[in-house]
Amino acid sequence: EDKVVQSPLSLVVHEGDTVTLNCSYEVTNFRSLLWYKQEKKAPTFLFMLTSSGIEKKSGRLSSILDKKELFSILNITATQTGDSAIYLCAVVNNNAGNMLTFGGGTRLMVKP
């Protein structure tokens, strides 16, 4: 069965800090890895990663995938209070119609 483990479970930082969120996975037939941000509603899409070593970047957020070691990281630089959310990592199994298997999430709190 596919599995995703995220760490840390929660994190408290101050504005301006840089954070790194971790995601390790096991999947029988890897298609892609996705990162989502979830505030008090549905997850919103951040990144989709399919190839190792290619960084995806959007503003202060960036992410990279290591398919050999089966993990991904999400970096947020110069954090702001608006970055406070749960960050979810999910893997897509090529055998299962794009079914997503999610990790438990990392809860990030950014203090002013």
Added chain:
Amino acid sequence: DTGVSQDPRHKITKRGQNVTFRCDPISEHNRLYWYRQTLGQGPEFLTYFQNEAQLEKSRLLSDRFSAERPKGSFSTLEIQRTEQGDSAMYLCASSITGRGNTIYFGEGSWLTVV
């Protein structure tokens, strides 16, 4: 707004009642997914459709749960004889094959069983 739409957004029901949630996917998306999320957990896959065909339903939590997508457009998720443990957010998502397969979520339907 042409995102994934879910209705109702919130539902409070008494134990033993049946509830139905509706999802309208992004219009050209042929795949539709249902997930359940409880507090402190990531979303948990329930079932998915490609057009009107339900291609995976073994993850539905019990035989009290059923889903339909009769015309390949909107979908409904029904929970019969609700139990307090069914209290959760029910998320619908959609995607289109061949376009990066990014999956987009709706706002969710919160269910509280009292």
